[in-house]
Amino acid sequence: MLRGRNEFSTRSENGFKEAEILLISQKGTTAMQLKDIKNVCNLGTGTMGFGTALTFALAGYTVRMFGRSDMSIERSFKNIRAALETYREHDLIKEAAIAEILGRITGVTTLEAAAADADFVIESIAEDLAIKRQVFAQVEKLCRENTILATNTSGLSPTAIAEVLERKDKFVVAHFWNPPYLMPLVEVVPGKFTSQETVDITWKLMEKIGKKPVALKREALGFIGNRLQLALLREALYIVEAGIATPKAVDTTMKYSLGRRLSTTGPLESADMGGLDIFYNIASYLLKDLCNSPEVPPRLKQAVAKGSLGAKTGSGLYDWTPEDLAKIKKTRENILIEWLKKDREIEF
């Protein structure tokens, strides 16, 4: 099965000209080795920012965590402590390790302080092209010339973000999943001018911090994960909108069938295991009956228009109480931790 290096060793066949890559490598600055990466600049203190800071610190890296105010840094440390407590409760770390892990993270409120000595930058600030460009243009000037600049964008084009940079070959996407300290996947996505070296070292770094990296051959909106997630959400909403089943029935179907299986065999492995002739037959009559609308699904549009944004506003596709949310979050966290225990390869 294709995994890891095999995936990006064929990348140039899919969207990159060999000559283009060679040119970038030749122009590129001194190559960074995995062992050279010691200091991480973590931009952002929100949902993802605190989690990536913690993930690097757990793996032994020194982290400068940039937030725009002391208040946001304090909030981030509060979230980091809570996540460490969860780790401790589940015996993933010892009580004695907590102070040491926290000691590796320094909160800073200027980009100068954040970028000083950085070998690797991971950015998790607002999903806004102009803001990301502006921040990276500044950070690039503050970093050494071989520092790798990675964005945790959910789907913006790395080529578009890197347009304002001098060292486009050092720019890459490292897309973590929420919460980053519990979800193993990181999608490593090259922009048009990202060098192979940058992809390779980012991939290796993600593996070193205990993640399961996947390298894309070329950039595509939504990368892999969000393309699959949105295709599934569109059909799930369509099933409800077309009166085929209730939201509860859709979620139950997924949780007790595909959801379980997909965590051990992906959709392509599952197709091979089920028999491609079977999937061919199903595809020949079913695909034309599935939703293929390019528009935002009506139910999603209406809910957002009236401010029903899901659990955080008390209603969305379901009604939510704070207790419901707390309960389901805890259940999900416990199950994710069991998975983490099963597949973790590094010891903190």
Ligand SMILES: NC(=O)c1ccc[n+]([C@@H]2O[C@H](COP(=O)([O-])OP(=O)(O)OC[C@H]3O[C@@H](n4cnc5c(N)ncnc54)[C@H](O)[C@@H]3O)[C@@H](O)[C@H]2O)c1
């Ligand atoms: N939330 C997720 O599930 C998820 C998953 C993967 C990737 N991402 C991506 O990670 C990034 C951050 O998302 P989040 O969910 O953590 O958002 P968030 O709103 O929780 O945090 C955003 C952070 O950016 C800071 N910020 C906003 N504007 C800024 C500016 N002009 N300069 C400096 N800092 C600024 C905010 O203060 C905050 O710390 C986005 O690109 C998002 O698409 C999010």
